Amino acid sequence: MxxxxxxxxxxxxxxxxxxxxxxxxxxxxxxxxxxxxxxxxxxxxxTGVLSRFGPLFNVEAMGGTYVLAAMAVPEDAFDRVAEMVNAHVEVAHNYEREHLLNMWFVVAAETPERAEAVLGEIRAETGIEVLSMPKLEEYFVGLRLQP
Amino acid sequence: MELSPADRRLLDALEGGLPLVPRPYAVLGERAGMAEAEVIRRLAALQAAGVVKRLGLVVRHHEIGYRANAMTVMDVPDDMVDAVGERLTRAADVTLCYRRPRRLPGWPYNLFAMVHGRERGAVLARIDQLLDEHGLAGLPHAVLFSTRRFKQRGARYRAAAA
Structure with a gap:
């Protein structure tokens, strides 16, 4: 760049x-x-600096919903579980973080019920508890990073 | 907002991004079966309604040098959390701030603030400073840096609306 x-x-x-x-x-x-x-x-x-050029959709304005979810994944199973989670088209992004809860991802779905159903599928496929943390309040969303 | 069939055709045409050609809205119109002017008019309406937040760049923070991505979480008393959340958003390096449910016993935190920076030490120092400024340093909190990213593509229109 x-x-x-x-x-x-x-x-x-x-x-x-x-x-x-x-x-x-x-x-x-x-x-x-x-x-x-x-x-x-x-x-x-x-080159991947931009993930895309185009519209940024707001799922919620179409009646949809986002849910943040967290899992505590054993280190040696991490890559396998990540693949299972990411295979769901509703999973918008997924980060490994430094915590006992080490996998954090966002599910975007047309309804809260559908989002919970996706989390249930992930729970069943992986055998690992999935904590659901939908947002209760949003204080601001802005992007002010200067490259 | 209730999407019309024409809006859905247009959003389908846009799913892969805006065409990188001199007349991108004309190309979208060809795909969606409408005139360039109608594409522009409908996109303006979709933006005004918030369905399309904006057109433009979706940057990967990591690739532009913001390598330290810290999810800062706090356990704030329920009667204070809205006021604290509102205040934190005024800090220029807080890019997202949400209240979420606690998940006890393992997860006692109800306020999430995303702080991006170029380098981990500086981000940690900045977070300490923010907590101090807002009288939050005494509250239980944690900073979760991301170590790997598997997907970052934003919400797909189809996942939400198909």
Whole structure:
């Protein structure tokens, strides 16, 4: 990532123009040309700096739900259990963390009942207790990281 | 918001991301069977309704140098938790803050704040400072750094709406 890439990442985190030539407009604001912006975005996606370029969906505005879940997975079973958990399409992200509860993942589903059903399937497949921690209150969601 | 069949076709067309071509909304329109102008109008409405939070970048924190990702959890008395949560969000390095249920006996924590930083020592120092500033240092708390990430792709539209 060079200085121009960092400028692109910082400049586009807030959103993207809704007009017929959005890359052209965004590029102009960044002091680039349209073709270069498109090429650089394609490379950032290819190299994995961006997981994607496009819409960030809010499951809850469609009536859906997110649930955070935690498991205490024995060290020697960790990779196998991670594969089983990640195989569920509803699992949006999954992190190993330093704690007795060492696997933390988020389930996105169309209803709270469906989310709980996914957790139940994971419990049955792995034989490990899954603690469900749905959010009760959200105080803020923002992204203000400057690359 | 109730999605119309046309909205669903558009969201299906968007699932893989925004096409990296000069007229991306025209390409989405071809896929979803509508004109470019209608794609733009519907996306504006979906954003206004919050179904699409925003268009743009989904950054992997790790890859832009934010390698220390600390889930900071606290056991805050129930009558204080909303006030503490609101205050913590004003700190620029707190990117997410939620109240969640305790799961006793193993999990006594009800307030979760995500703190991102470039380096573990600095993040820990910053968390101590935050707890001090807000009079929380005496409360039971823990900091769970992530050591590996298996998936980070955000919620899929299909998982929620199919």
């Amino acid at each position: 060079d200085a121009t890439d960092r400028r692109i990442v910082a400049g586009l985190q807030g959103g993207f123009p809704l007009c017929p030539r959005p890359y052209e407009r965004a590029a102009r604001e960044l002091g680039l040309d349209e073709g270069e912006l498109i090429r650089r975005l394609a490379r950032l996606v290819e």
